[in-house]
Amino acid sequence: MTDAELVLYSSTDGVALITVNDPDRRNAVNDSMSAQLRSAVERAETDSGVHAVVVTGAGKAFCAGADLSALGAAAEEGLLRLYDGFMALANCTLPTIAAVNGAAVGAGLNLALAADIRIAGPNALFDTRFQKLGIHPGGGCTWMFNRAVGAQTARAALLFGMSFDAEAAVRYGLALRWSDDPVADALELATGPAAAPREVVLATKASMRATANPGAVDSEQHELAKGIELGPQAHSIQSPAFAERLAAIQRR
Numbered sequence: 142m143t144d145a146e147l148v149l150y151s152s153t154d155g156v157a158l159i160t161v162n163d164p165d166r167r168n169a170v171n172d173s174m175s176a177q178l179r180s181a182v183e184r185a186e187t188d189s190g191v192h193a194v195v196v197t198g199a200g201k202a203f204c205a206g207a208d209l210s211a212l213g214a215a216a217e218e219g220l221l222r223l224y225d226g227f228m229a230l231a232n233c234t235l236p237t238i239a240a241v242n243g244a245a246v247g248a249g250l251n252l253a254l255a256a257d258i259r260i261a262g263p264n265a266l267f268d269t270r271f272q273k274l275g276i277h278p279g280g281g282c283t284w285m286f287n288r289a290v291g292a293q294t295a296r297a298a299l300l301f302g303m304s305f306d307a308e309a310a311v312r313y314g315l316a317l318r319w320s321d322d323p324v325a326d327a328l329e330l331a332t333g334p335a336a337a338p339r340e341v342v343l344a345t346k347a348s349m350r351a352t353a354n355p356g357a358v359d360s361e362q363h364e365l366a367k368g369i370e371l372g373p374q375a376h377s378i379q380s381p382a383f384a385e386r387l388a389a390i391q392r393r
Contacts (some may be wrong), residue, residue, distance in 0.1 A: 148177035148226075150184060155192045155335030156328055160269040161252075164200025170223055170248050171208040178226025178252075182233050192339050194233060196256060197240040197324050204249025206270060211388055214353035217375045223248060224367065226279040231255035231281070231361050234343050236334045240323035241265040241316065247274075250366070254285035257346075258330070260306035261316040262323040275382035280372035284366030287360075290314050326345040 148317055149160040161168040168174075169216050185191045198204050203322045204255070207223050230252065239245075239256035244266040253259050253267065261267075270280045276301055286295035297303040310316035320326035334342045350359045377383055 147174040148181050150181045151271070152185070152188065152191055154332070155190060156331040157181075157188070157191045157194045158200050158324070158328070159185070159194060159196045160195070161209040162199040164198075164202070164280070166208070167202035167206045167244065168198045168200070168203035168249070169208040170252075171204030171211045172219075172222045175223055177225035179229040182229040186234055189339065191234045191235065192337065192342050193238070193240045193334040193352065194230070195240055195324065195327040195331055196252065197242055197327070198231060198249075199310075200243075201264065202243040202249075203239070203241045203245040204252050205244055206249045214233040216378075217371055220279055220371060220375055220378075224251075226282060227255045228363075228367070231285075231363055234346060236331070236342060236346060238331060240327040241260045242323055244268065245267075248280065251280045251282050251285065254282070254289055258327075259316040260312070260323040260327050260330070261271060261310045261319050262308060263319070263321060265299075265307040265310060265316070265323070266304060267296050267310050267315055268317065269302070272299065272302055273386075275380065275386045277370060277373040279367070279370045281363045281366040283370060284363055293338055295313075306377040315392075 147163055149162045151158050161174060161178065163169065166385065185194050211223060227248065237256040239259045241253050241259055242262040243264045245253040246268045246269045250267055250269055269278065283299060286298060290313050303367040305313060305315055307319045311319050353359045
């Protein structure tokens with residue numbers, strides 16, 4: 142696997158399909174993958190023939206989170222590089238769907254939460270995992286989770302370690318629906334914006350961002366949340382508790 146292949150991009154009938162592509166490492170995010178993910182999202186946004194974006198993972202996992210070696214060495218600047226790919230999806234001006242084919246963990250959960258809609262495959266698993274690793278949530282996860290499912294369920298996940306299989310994800314509102322083939326389902330759903338005038342699609346999403354909380358744009362709120370979390374997460378990564386957990390994982 143070369144760095145050039147860590148994110149795959151294709152476009153058909155007005156829909157871009159972006160695939161994080163390191164299945165041997167369960168699509169764990171490193172700096173190269175994050176940068177390529179941003180480039181893929183920007184490619185879709187600048188292509189006038191693309192009206193919607195679907196993101197998924199290669200192999201059995203959606204995205205198993207940040208590469209632990211990269212995470213263990215990250216200070217604030219390193220964390221921002223790891224965030225960059227899913228932040229590009231979060232800020233995408235086009236409608237976005239996450240086709241969650243397998244485990245979405247930590248930063249991989251952030252990638253799923255960054256999309257407008259999530260469709261869960263039969264093997265989907267949504268797991269914050271931050272607290273289990275001994276680190277603070279990052280990338281605006283606290284805000285995205287609250288937005289997706291409400292305060293009680295978000296706290297159950299982030300404070301009490303609740304995870305969600307496909308059925309639970311739909312029941313709690315974390316995913317729109319369950320599908321045997323989430324990519325095919327997402328591509329079918331994306332035919333709606335693909336068939337509409339692009340300027341109407343862009344304007345509608347922009348209006349929905351502005352009216353979700355009148356007086357503030359949701360992407361600006363996400364940036365504020367990311368900034369609030371950044372210092373505590375960076376501090377927790379330097380803690381002995383995380384070092385012990387990371388060493389135990391690496392010994393397995």
